[in-house]
Amino acid sequence: MKNKFSSLKIMEKNKLFTVSASPHISSRETVPGIMRDVLISLSPALAAAVLIFGFRSLLVTAVCVISCILSEYLSRKAMKRKNTVSDLSATVTGLLLAFNLPVDMPLWMAAVGSVFAIVVVKQFFGGLGNNFVNPAIGGRIMLLVCFPVAMSTWALPMAWRTKPDVTTGATLLYKLSGMDMSGDIAEGMGAAGLPSMFDMLIGRRGGSLGEACTIALILGGVYLIARKIIKPVIPLSFIGTVAVIMLFAGKFDLDFLGYQIMGGGLILGAVFMATDYVTCPSTNKGKLVFGIGCGVITAVIRLYGSLPEGVSYSIIIMNILTPLIDRVTALKPFGFVKEKAEKEAKA
Amino acid sequence: MSKLDGLLKAVGKVKGGVHADYNKNTAETATIRVPLPRKVVVPMLQHIGAPCVPTVKKGDTVKTGQLIGDSESYVSAPVHASVSGTVSSVGNVRITNGATVPAVIIESDGSNELYERFEPPKAADRDGLIAAVRASGLVGLGGAGFPAHVKLNFPKDKKVDTLVINAAECEPYITSDYRECIEHTGDIIDGASKLSEVLGFSKVIIACEDNKPRAMEVLTQKIRDEKKGSLIRVMTLASKYPMGAEKMIVQSALNKKIPPGKLPLDVGCIVMNVTSVAFTSRYLKTGKPLISRTVTVDGNAVAEPKNLRVPMGMTVSEIIDFCGLKQEPAKIIAGGPMMGTALVDGSVPILKKDNAILAFTEGGLPHKKEWDCIRCGKCTDACPLFLMPMHIDIRTRLKDAKGLEALGVMSCMECGSCAYACPAGKPLVQYMRLGKEFLKEEEKLEK
Numbered sequence: 001m002k003n004k005f006s007s008l009k010i011m012e013k014n015k016l017f018t019v020s021a022s023p024h025i026s027s028r029e030t031v032p033g034i035m036r037d038v039l040i041s042l043s044p045a046l047a048a049a050v051l052i053f054g055f056r057s058l059l060v061t062a063v064c065v066i067s068c069i070l071s072e073y074l075s076r077k078a079m080k081r082k083n084t085v086s087d088l089s090a091t092v093t094g095l096l097l098a099f100n101l102p103v104d105m106p107l108w109m110a111a112v113g114s115v116f117a118i119v120v121v122k123q124f125f126g127g128l129g130n131n132f133v134n135p136a137i138g139g140r141i142m143l144l145v146c147f148p149v150a151m152s153t154w155a156l157p158m159a160w161r162t163k164p165d166v167t168t169g170a171t172l173l174y175k176l177s178g179m180d181m182s183g184d185i186a187e188g189m190g191a192a193g194l195p196s197m198f199d200m201l202i203g204r205r206g207g208s209l210g211e212a213c214t215i216a217l218i219l220g221g222v223y224l225i226a227r228k229i230i231k232p233v234i235p236l237s238f239i240g241t242v243a244v245i246m247l248f249a250g251k252f253d254l255d256f257l258g259y260q261i262m263g264g265g266l267i268l269g270a271v272f273m274a275t276d277y278v279t280c281p282s283t284n285k286g287k288l289v290f291g292i293g294c295g296v297i298t299a300v301i302r303l304y305g306s307l308p309e310g311v312s313y314s315i316i317i318m319n320i321l322t323p324l325i326d327r328v329t330a331l332k333p334f335g336f337v338k339e340k341a342e343k344e345a346k347a
Numbered sequence: 348m349s350k351l352d353g354l355l356k357a358v359g360k361v362k363g364g365v366h367a368d369y370n371k372n373t374a375e376t377a378t379i380r381v382p383l384p385r386k387v388v389v390p391m392l393q394h395i396g397a398p399c400v401p402t403v404k405k406g407d408t409v410k411t412g413q414l415i416g417d418s419e420s421y422v423s424a425p426v427h428a429s430v431s432g433t434v435s436s437v438g439n440v441r442i443t444n445g446a447t448v449p450a451v452i453i454e455s456d457g458s459n460e461l462y463e464r465f466e467p468p469k470a471a472d473r474d475g476l477i478a479a480v481r482a483s484g485l486v487g488l489g490g491a492g493f494p495a496h497v498k499l500n501f502p503k504d505k506k507v508d509t510l511v512i513n514a515a516e517c518e519p520y521i522t523s524d525y526r527e528c529i530e531h532t533g534d535i536i537d538g539a540s541k542l543s544e545v546l547g548f549s550k551v552i553i554a555c556e557d558n559k560p561r562a563m564e565v566l567t568q569k570i571r572d573e574k575k576g577s578l579i580r581v582m583t584l585a586s587k588y589p590m591g592a593e594k595m596i597v598q599s600a601l602n603k604k605i606p607p608g609k610l611p612l613d614v615g616c617i618v619m620n621v622t623s624v625a626f627t628s629r630y631l632k633t634g635k636p637l638i639s640r641t642v643t644v645d646g647n648a649v650a651e652p653k654n655l656r657v658p659m660g661m662t663v664s665e666i667i668d669f670c671g672l673k674q675e676p677a678k679i680i681a682g683g684p685m686m687g688t689a690l691v692d693g694s695v696p697i698l699k700k701d702n703a704i705l706a707f708t709e710g711g712l713p714h715k716k717e718w719d720c721i722r723c724g725k726c727t728d729a730c731p732l733f734l735m736p737m738h739i740d741i742r743t744r745l746k747d748a749k750g751l752e753a754l755g756v757m758s759c760m761e762c763g764s765c766a767y768a769c770p771a772g773k774p775l776v777q778y779m780r781l782g783k784e785f786l787k788e789e790e791k792l793e794k
Contacts (some may be wrong), residue, residue: 001454016691016692017499017676017677017678017679017689017690017691017692017693018677018678018679018689019678019689019690019708020689020774021766021774021776021777022684022685022686022687022688022689022761022763022766022774022776023684023685023686023688023763023766024680024684024685024689024707024712025367025369025684025685025712025713025767026713026715026766026767026768026769026772027365027767027769027770028543028713029725029768029770030715030716030718030770030772031719031721031770031771032718032773033770034721034723044528066714084719087718087719089721101692121682127719128718128721129720129721131720174446204350205382252626275725277724278721278722281737281738282722282724282738283724283727283729283735300704319385326738329394330738330753330754331727331732331733331734331735332602332733333607333732333734333754333755333757333758334594334598334605334607334731334732334733334758335349335594335604335605335606335609335758336606336607336733336755338605344376
């Protein structure tokens with residue numbers, strides 16, 4: 001047989017082949033691939049934000065993304081660690097943080113939040129995979145504590161089309177859109193300008209950049225589940241728990257339930273932030289506990305808390321509990337039998 | 348009557364696992380016998396257990412099938428000369444797994460003269476059969492290399508009534524078991540009948556992945572022709588890796604979970620590779636020991652992928668050269684791409700357990716860049732044994748023996764599903780091995 005290469009000849013040249021541990025093949029999935037899918041899944045909500053709140057939402061997003069990437073790059077460099085910008089995780093953090101900000105947020109504040117999210121929450125704890133809370137939520141909560149007024153000044157939806165400079169005062173729309181102060185809900189509902197259920201769905205209402213358009217968020221969530229990036233466990237248990245509690249709390253008022261589910265950052269949080277791999281439990285059982293925990297805390301804060309941050313605080317609290325949940329929901333190996341059961345079987 | 352009448356469906360569901368491209372390129376190429384090599388290197392350790400001691404010395408003349416190494420140890424299997432000729436040396440060689448073991452090197456005289464008139468062994472009863480299987484040198488031909496007589500000699504007080512014949516062949520590329528099903532269908536059925544008759548199995552399940560319909564067809568047809576339908580049934584399994592792993596195939600075929608550290612016989616069955624069964628049947632008929640095997644030669648560097656019948660001890664380079672290389676290989680694997688061993692060079696001999704030789708070019712295998720672990724949990728989802736590689740890695744680094752034990756690291760079979768699935772490209776199988784080694788060391792220290 002005539003062949004250009006002969007392994008005997010190659011061997012004579014003392015060629016050594018590559019050795020590595022098995023397996024020698026791998027799936028096509030990569031970390032930046034997953035991050036890219038998350039970015040794709042967030043794009044409908046970004047497009048909706050531009051339509052609802054105008055081009056300033058793009059500007060806010062750009063500031064957040066660029067400052068996240070820059071702070072990732074510079075902080076890694078300062079810590080003499082390898083550059084990790086290409087894993088796209090900083091881009092995702094930037095986009096998610098922007099989604100959690102009001103459109104009229106001063107840009108420098110957005111940048112400060114981004115730097116905090118990346119440098120303090122993520123890199124100080126060891127970078128991707130080691131942060132104990134979701135960086136975007138960490139950034140949002142830091143901004144909320146430092147700049148409460150700017151963080152709760154919501155633009156009117158579509159206002160940019162008619163009178164670009166008009167923004168509303170904080171409280172009314174805040175109550176209406178966020179539905180975070182249950183005591184005022186009756187009062188709020190009586191006020192003019194409460195969005196209809198249809199408006200809530202398509203996003204014709206006030207709120208943070210990315211949380212307004214329910215349909216766009218659900219679309220993104222379905223994409224993530226279809227691509228097997230996330231499992232539906234956390235979104236369903238999170239939203240489901242809130243829904244059940246609110247159903248009883250609202251005495252079976254379906255409108256109240258609708259506002260509770262679509263209002264505030266619940267869907268954005270449940271689909272895109274609570275499912276962050278790094279800060280949620282790794283087993284299905286753990287994810288279920290996590291989701292229900294998030295739901296209960298969100299509902300309790302919304303019903304009884306004096307702070308508006310139901311979703312953010314619930315996720316951050318459950319983030320912190322994740323190592324514990326992981327420990328108690330650890331899987332038992334295949335065929336594992338409890339020693340007791342084994343002894344009984346023998347007896 | 349349809350071709351697949353009477354086909355059993357899997358009764359248990361196997362969780363986890365991965366779906367790799369099958370790449371069964373050689374499935375429909377008939378097995379070819381290679382010309383005799385000029386020299387064979389027959390290692391004394393081709394199985395799990397104690398190495399054999401050479402029974403010949405330099406300068407001896409040996410004939411094909413002659414015993415050249417045996418051991419007094421129970422868990423061991425004798426080795427035989429695969430060609431006739433002269434023993435040119437007895438010394439240490441490196442084998443496919445990287446270990447250095449004693450070996451007998453035989454220069455072939457080209458005649459391939461048989462050692463003796465082989466006679467069918469007396470195997471009418473249990474002890475006779477087990478002694479015969481031991482004498483044949485048979486080890487698990489599916490890749491594990493566990494001495495077959497040890498497996499068959501299960502304690503008499505254990506109720507073992509089912510023989511599961513493993514024809515899953517879930518590793519990509521490999522088709523040697525599939526060829527056995529197609530080319531030696533009768534041997535498989537005869538072997539199954541004989542083993543059941545002597546060892547008292549009341550049920551035989553030939554379990555095959557559903558991506559090999561032709562194998563299932565010919566087996567079903569043969570069972571029908573031989574009127575063995577009441578004893579032997581063919582079962583179709585979902586095609587996913589690692590369906591052919593012992594615990595997985597038992598779970599699938601019988602819906603029984605083998606506990607960690609236990610064997611199939613603890614749940615009432617024995618699992619044997621399909622080629623091992625066929626060989627047993629041939630041996631009982633002819634008395635000719637295990638001196639050759641079918642090897643799948645494939646990979647993108649190979650010019651003409653083939654299934655070859657090769658004598659044990661032929662070197663990997665010679666085997667590859669028979670199929671030709673179209674490009675310079677960068678990685679050569681003994682076994683499948685999921686669990687096979689990457690070879691340093693091609694000078695190592697083929698062993699009884701090696702079912703494939705794969706040669707890949709630089710870039711012929713996907714190389715994933717390593718990223719930070721994002722705790723996505725895909726390793727846990729992929730693990731068919733419900734282990735959590737990511738947590739096991741952390742426990743190993745923390746040197747937490749208790750934690751490692753609780754996570755069940757010792758039941759890891761190193762199937763590679765976790766590492767295959769990992770989007771961060773982590774060498775998770777190595778991490779698992781480190782965890783196991785650490786735990787073994789700790790246990791030694793305790794004692």
